Amino acid sequence: MKRWLFWGVVIAILCALPRFLGDYTLYVVSLTYVYTIVAIGLNLTLGYANQVSLCHASFFGIGAYTMALLLAQGWSFWLILPLSGIFGGLFGAVVGFPALKWKDHYLALITIAVNIITFFVMVQESWLTGGPTGVSGISRPSIGSLSFASDFNYYYLLLVFCILAILASIWIVNSKWGRAFRAIGLNELAARGHGISSFNYKLLAFAVGAFFAGVGGGLFAPLLRYIAPDAFTFFISLEFLIMIVIGGMGRIEGPIIGAIIVVMGPEVLRMAEAAYLIVYSLMLILVMLFMREGLVIVLDRLRKAIPARVGSRE
């Protein structure tokens, strides 16, 4: 009961937030929602199933380009958004094939290679992608008379999708799929011994993770109204990795905490881009050295400490 109250208050605050934010801050919070969705996808692939993906920016980009290019063809946003996810997911399943044979550093390198190749395709195949300058003039959707064209309205659309993504990830993690992901992540051999097809579930882990990234991309393109290959480089994949590692791999809260820190941190601290990248790179090392569970354990400790004083909660 208290839990519902807590989340109700959080959502109410988030709904009221745009009234108090300036244009730019509103954009940063909106961007945080988009990145949260992508990071949730990576968390399913890497955090739960333990399959390294350093090409989530590719999946993200495929979703974004699907949206931008099909919108230009006059398709409806509501039809393209699932397609963004499906194209991202299909590509993810293809990328997942090497994971059947290779893991850890091999898989990391292979997925870096995938990201480099897709980046080159985005830059070079300008007949399709618009080349280095990308696609501009991307429109925002509407439902009947309700238009999401303004930054203010589009914020709410992103908020809804972000909440849906979080709920979907909770559902997946607790489903048969999620248990299979975790089993493979913990010990592949033992999982196979228990009749879990590592073939199916590894591909599925990539496909589902990439689906989230694709949907994120589909929401990203109308947010910026402009996309270019620079937004989908290997370095962006690295930022997604930083998000879930700092936040906490294999935890629902992980990608949310990570996206908030990585996207909003630089704005709050008013740092130059390179300066915050130093800080995050250092955090990646420090988290691996001293706090492998990520910042989510700080939350866990708080949660344990508070009910002890206020009275039991769960």
Place this chain on the structure above:
Amino acid sequence: MADFIQLLIGGVSMGILYGVVAIGFVLLWQTSQTINFAQGEFVMVPMFLMVALHIVLKIPFWPAFILMLVGSAILGYLFERLMVRKLLPGGVLVIVIATLGLSGFLRYGIQIAWTPQTLFFPPLFSTEPIRLSGITFSPEDIWNIVFISVIIVVLHLCIKRTKLGMAMQAVAQGRETAELMGINVRHIIILVFVLNSVLAGTAALFAAPIFFVRYDIGIFLGVKAFVAAIIGGFNQIRGALVGGLTVGLAETFAAAYITTAYRDAFVMILLFIVLLIKPEGMVGIKEEAY
């Protein structure tokens, strides 16, 4: 034909550089199961060190070079001491993530602390092209090939013939057994880390005039060296060299004869082809523990 030979020389000179960096990679993996995703930055940092010592502080070439190698060695030592030692028990993935962090830290650190711009480094050798019966080539490439080949041969002999080298091989084959034979495994591992970063520092000297000195040069160098190690065979020094040459030649010829647009992507495609056809690498030996 003249074109072909010119490209061949250019490709080999490039490839042998990748090869040296890849050899360091393979040595680290063999002796301590460390994968260094910051390997490219271990070349980039000495490049800047060399610029700082030789061009900014105007220290003469040889003392500057030796100081740069000392700097590289310290980097390698600290890498083992402060990071790898604590991370190894956590498994390969932990090392992968942490070294990705290290690569970012060094990359953006240099960008902020020094410059985001490209610095030039004077060529080590004459760049006056030599013409020989219709073939034009730069002496720079030839000298690079000669010097790096000598370094690799010396390294090879050290590993095969000296007591220390044999101790390294023993550690690579089996840590416990090596320990029982009275080898100080800790010291050997530190030695390999220092050796790796010194090799990378040497590669930096030759790479600086060719690639120029830039904070983000390490990414492509590191990825290509890693690809070289994999397509050559991860468990062999010979493999790293073959892989490096393959990468250098493939990208040079592909850029010349197919298209320059995908120059850096060709290597990645090559990686997929080798992984599909011969996953243990071109001269590698099959092993269970991937």
